[in-house]
């Protein structure tokens with residue numbers, strides 16, 4: 001049984017909509033905007049996260065932390081210095097996560113659904129902030145079913161210009177689906193519990 005089991009046993013509420021893992025095809029677009037040999041903090045990731053796998057493969061040093069290891073993003077920060085934070089946070093905590101990111105003031109790239117810009121509190125939040133968008137040209141599926149909205153990257157001090165649109169080969173739905181390996185670290189345990 002893996003570590004997530006003991007985390008669940010502490011009685012913390014598991015929110016299924018916070019457990020959508022970034023598929024490989026959506027990790028790729030951010031790779032070309034990271035300087036060689038960087039150190040990157042992935043604060044919502046286990047070792048099988050596609051961010052961790054692909055960033056390591058690209059030659060970067062990755063510090064991965066996750067609540068299942070007792071590392072709560074809101075109270076934890078790595079001891080060693082790092083250059084970027086790359087993240088797909090739990091959906092239900094997105095604004096609180098953004099608040100902490102701007103306090104940390106490091107370059108970041110965060111996966112977020114573009115419809116969050118419909119929310120007034122999100123518009124108000126960004127009123128006095130700099131941000132950039134790396135927009136993918138497809139509605140990428142996280143689970144193999146056709147996605148209903150576009151998930152792209154909200155960035156800070158990461159891109160050479162404020163809006164960049166990138167092409168993806170497919171939308172990762174149906175026959176094209178390739179899911180994240182991080183699901184093996186967590187979902188299996190949750191259903192065994």
Ligand SMILES: C[S@@+](CC[C@H](N)C(=O)[O-])C[C@H]1O[C@@H](n2cnc3c(N)ncnc32)[C@H](O)[C@@H]1O
Pocket residue numbers: 017018019020021022023043044045049050051065066067068071072073074087088089090091180182186
């Ligand atoms: C949307 S998933 C994304 C996972 C991974 N970053 C990826 O992109 O595939 C967010 C993950 O953050 C975890 N999480 C929730 N609250 C957390 C916290 N306070 N600190 C660290 N991890 C947390 C969830 O259990 C979930 O596995």
